[in-house]
Amino acid sequence: MPHSPYSCVLWDVDGTIVDASVGILRRLDIALTHFGHPAPTREELVHWIGPPMFQSFQDQAGMTPEQSSEAVAFYRTLGKADGYTTDVATYPGVTDLIHELHAAGIPQATASSKPENQVDALVDHFGLRPAFLTTVGATPDEATLASKTDIVAEALRRLRELGADTSRPVLVGDRHHDVEGGNANGVPVIFVEWGFSDFHEGDDAAYRVATVAELRALLLN
Numbered sequence: 001m002p003h004s005p006y007s008c009v010l011w012d013v014d015g016t017i018v019d020a021s022v023g024i025l026r027r028l029d030i031a032l033t034h035f036g037h038p039a040p041t042r043e044e045l046v047h048w049i050g051p052p053m054f055q056s057f058q059d060q061a062g063m064t065p066e067q068s069s070e071a072v073a074f075y076r077t078l079g080k081a082d083g084y085t086t087d088v089a090t091y092p093g094v095t096d097l098i099h100e101l102h103a104a105g106i107p108q109a110t111a112s113s114k115p116e117n118q119v120d121a122l123v124d125h126f127g128l129r130p131a132f133l134t135t136v137g138a139t140p141d142e143a144t145l146a147s148k149t150d151i152v153a154e155a156l157r158r159l160r161e162l163g164a165d166t167s168r169p170v171l172v173g174d175r176h177h178d179v180e181g182g183n184a185n186g187v188p189v190i191f192v193e194w195g196f197s198d199f200h201e202g203d204d205a206a207y208r209v210a211t212v213a214e215l216r217a218l219l220l221n
Helices: 021-032 042-046 053-061 066-082 094-103 116-127 148-161 176-184 212-219
Strands: 008-011 108-115 134-138 169-173 190-191 207-209
Touching: 008 148, 021 042, 021 066, 021 134, 042 053, 053 066, 053 134, 094 212, 108 116, 108 148, 116 134, 134 148, 148 176, 169 176, 169 212, 176 190, 190 212
Parallel strands: 008 108, 008 169, 108 134, 169 190, 190 207
Antiparallel strands: none
């Protein structure tokens, strides 16, 4: 049986396990137009995927916190109408690796800035529930529990509460928020290059991988 140098694995979701860009772009187009702002191009979408939407509406559209809260609520009604899994696909090979880690007895958890109910919907939709000991995402308001630093800390706390060994954790992610959140918690980060990021965002990660095969080589031996 393969072994891992890590006692547990934390996973970012958007841009790491799933590509939800088609649906996100469509909903942003509707939401921003509704509030009188120009819709982002696909090239600009990199700035929206990863951070909490509450923050992105402020940083990318120049909204106030109050306006951003209203925009997030409207955006989430669109997502709920879609069922959260519409226009979402997994990156080839990633779910196989998650199942392989589970078979090797490695505790796993999500650590996503996406609202936790949406994370749960995706985990169930793609048949990943058995592989994850716990699923952690942002609170619905994307403010109470939203920063990647806090989400990583919460994922580790829940894993420990469930009896997992968190002495040698690792986080797999695709944005600088993942790198910052992992580093703030003393968790090394494996930066994957297939997500929505600029190349330099992985500069402070422990490792950088371009393929699932390279990721597997770091997680299992």
